[in-house]
Amino acid sequence: MDTSPPQDAAVRAQEQQREWYGEPLGDLFRRLIGDLGLNQARLASVLGLSAPMLSQLMSGQRAKIGNPAVVQRLQLLRELSAQVADGVVTAAEAAVRMEEIREAAGSALLGSTTQSTGGRPAPSPRRVVREIQSLLRSLGSADELLGAAGALADSHPQLAEFLRVYGAGRTDDAVAHFEAHQD
Amino acid sequence: MGEVFAGRYELVDPIGRGGAGAVWRAWDLRRRRYVAAKVLQQGDAHSLLRFVREQALRIDHPHVLAPASWAADDEKVLFTMDLVRGGSFAHLVGDYGPLPPRYVCVLLDQLLAGLTAVHAEGVVHRDIKPANVLLEATGTGRPHVRLSDFGIAMRKGEPRLTDTNYVVGTPGYFAPEQLMGAEPDFPADLYAVGLVALYLLTGRKPDSQALVERFLEYGVPNAPQGVPEPLWQVIATLLNPNPEARFRTATGARKALASAVELLPEPDIDDEPIEVFDQLGPLPEGFGPDGPIRAAPRIVETEEFPESGGFRLPAPQARVRTASGAVPRQPAASAAGPLAGATRPYTSVPVADEPAPVRRAPGPRARVVVPVLVVAVLCFAVGIWALTAA
Numbered sequence: 001m002d003t004s005p006p007q008d009a010a011v012r013a014q015e016q017q018r019e020w021y022g023e024p025l026g027d028l029f030r031r032l033i034g035d036l037g038l039n040q041a042r043l044a045s046v047l048g049l050s051a052p053m054l055s056q057l058m059s060g061q062r063a064k065i066g067n068p069a070v071v072q073r074l075q076l077l078r079e080l081s082a083q084v085a086d087g088v089v090t091a092a093e094a095a096v097r098m099e100e101i102r103e104a105a106g107s108a109l110l111g112s113t114t115q116s117t118g119g120r121p122a123p124s125p126r127r128v129v130r131e132i133q134s135l136l137r138s139l140g141s142a143d144e145l146l147g148a149a150g151a152l153a154d155s156h157p158q159l160a161e162f163l164r165v166y167g168a169g170r171t172d173d174a175v176a177h178f179e180a181h182q183d
Numbered sequence: 184m185g186e187v188f189a190g191r192y193e194l195v196d197p198i199g200r201g202g203a204g205a206v207w208r209a210w211d212l213r214r215r216r217y218v219a220a221k222v223l224q225q226g227d228a229h230s231l232l233r234f235v236r237e238q239a240l241r242i243d244h245p246h247v248l249a250p251a252s253w254a255a256d257d258e259k260v261l262f263t264m265d266l267v268r269g270g271s272f273a274h275l276v277g278d279y280g281p282l283p284p285r286y287v288c289v290l291l292d293q294l295l296a297g298l299t300a301v302h303a304e305g306v307v308h309r310d311i312k313p314a315n316v317l318l319e320a321t322g323t324g325r326p327h328v329r330l331s332d333f334g335i336a337m338r339k340g341e342p343r344l345t346d347t348n349y350v351v352g353t354p355g356y357f358a359p360e361q362l363m364g365a366e367p368d369f370p371a372d373l374y375a376v377g378l379v380a381l382y383l384l385t386g387r388k389p390d391s392q393a394l395v396e397r398f399l400e401y402g403v404p405n406a407p408q409g410v411p412e413p414l415w416q417v418i419a420t421l422l423n424p425n426p427e428a429r430f431r432t433a434t435g436a437r438k439a440l441a442s443a444v445e446l447l448p449e450p451d452i453d454d455e456p457i458e459v460f461d462q463l464g465p466l467p468e469g470f471g472p473d474g475p476i477r478a479a480p481r482i483v484e485t486e487e488f489p490e491s492g493g494f495r496l497p498a499p500q501a502r503v504r505t506a507s508g509a510v511p512r513q514p515a516a517s518a519a520g521p522l523a524g525a526t527r528p529y530t531s532v533p534v535a536d537e538p539a540p541v542r543r544a545p546g547p548r549a550r551v552v553v554p555v556l557v558v559a560v561l562c563f564a565v566g567i568w569a570l571t572a573a
Contacts, residue, residue: 052460053278067280
């Protein structure tokens with residue numbers, strides 16, 4: 001269990017959200033609400049989330065959007081809101097489009113047909129690597145990780161390499177390491 | 184204030200929409216509690232009304248949410264049920280996507296337990312789908328499933344009354360034999376449970392037609408991605424297009440499921456904790472935990488209830504004026520203020536039933552005054568007795 005105070009947990013969740021979604025979901029959702037003329041309930045309905053879940057994600061009580069279909073709808077909404085902000089799409093057109101996005105539960109709009117048997121699509125190696133990197137770097141600075149790698153170099157060379165590559169190396173090297181070690 | 188239905192149920196706010204009518208949160212003036220109330224046109228209410236008359240008394244099971252009573256008013260009929268706050272399987276999958284297999288097994292086990300009780304009364308549900316399987320708001324605790332919506336349920340072997348009964352059910356969650364117009368039978372419900380299981384595990388609505396075609400062409404399909412093999416063995420037996428080749432009973436499916444759970448991997452520590460939220464918003468303005476907030480006391484007389492029936496309780500108090508009607512209510516002026524701004528955060532903690540603080544007018548309330556007076560009178564009596572005895 002997490003024993004840190006709630007504010008810390010929320011701050012950390014928002015950091016993770018920045019990593020995964022580009023910005024904290026509170027900021028992102030508020031911008032979508034403003035640009036697309038929605039309220040929270042309506043945004044939740046278009047995304048396919050319940051109101052309490054939307055509220056937890058916005059406040060950082062929960063970091064991750066569990067449903068991949070929601071992540072995809074979020075991406076579509078984000079593109080739409082940018083188009084509205086640029087004046088490329090009118091409010092009326094946006095309303096129609098939002099209805100399509102809401103209905104897009106696993107349809108072609110949400111991408112590949114290879115998922116039609118269901119199941120979670122495997123995340124890309126780069127994404128996995130980034131999560132490992134962000135986890136390691138939340139535990140210690142690059143220097144500290146290199147120090148730890150040095151300490152382990154003799155007794156556990158492979159672990160030392162892991163710390164060096166993911167903790168202080170370039171992402172491309174880490175991806176290469178990850179792919180080389182996948183079965 | 185909300186509309187009062189049949190002199191007994193005050194409609195508070197809409198909380199859902201079923202096939203034929205809306206579901207409201209309502210205040211039961213007689214029993215003094217919030218209930219879920221499904222309001223149907225008389226014409227649509229036929230089969231539900233019959234179901235309630237015949238069955239509700241008997242299907243009393245922790246995983247079944249059957250209508251408890253009904254009331255009629257002009258062209259409409261209202262059915263009441265417990266207020267279940269945690270949303271449905273559809274909410275759960277919307278929020279979390281594909282659910283962990285062990286969690287799904289808990290949900291399915293409870294669903295099948297409820298279905299066993301329904302089938303034991305000779306009733307075929309005929310409309311099992313994610314939106315009709317509700318959850319209590321248990322937060323991060325063990326989930327609690329309630330199978331609901333008996334709007335098109337039928338007794339097995341009972342003649343279908345109308346043509347409209349013929350084509351009912353939700354497209355996509357039909358058993359193939361149901362689509363072809365077979366008489367309602369228990370295995371059709373089990374097929375629907377199989378589809379619901381796939382929905383929970385994959386996070387998307389299964390393509391029933393494609394499954395049937397694959398079964399017919401190649402036999403049992405391979406396990407879909409994300410569905411562990413032992414669990415798929417059970418689900419595939421529920422999804423066999425041939426009703427004869429399916430589990431014959433919900434109990435049978437439950438047993439197979441229990442064995443399959445033994446073979447599943449331990450839960451992943453990285454799995455997001457699943458929390459079944461309270462999906463009902465806070466009460467709207469004008470309503471408190473103890474019911475509507477009114478200006479003047481109202482006397483409620485049971486004689487006002489023209490046509491209604493209670494099933495869970497034989498209602499011995501039905502001829503008696505309810506005591507609740509005589510309890511003076513607090514003046515609205517004092518109560519509406521603090522409640523207007525009261526909101527309840529969405530949390531797992533089942534605080535919903537805790538009464539929100541309601542500020543009252545100065546002066547003790549009746550609940551305090553009466554016992555105090557009784558004690559005073561007793562003391563007085565004892566004093567007199569002591570004096571006379573001495």
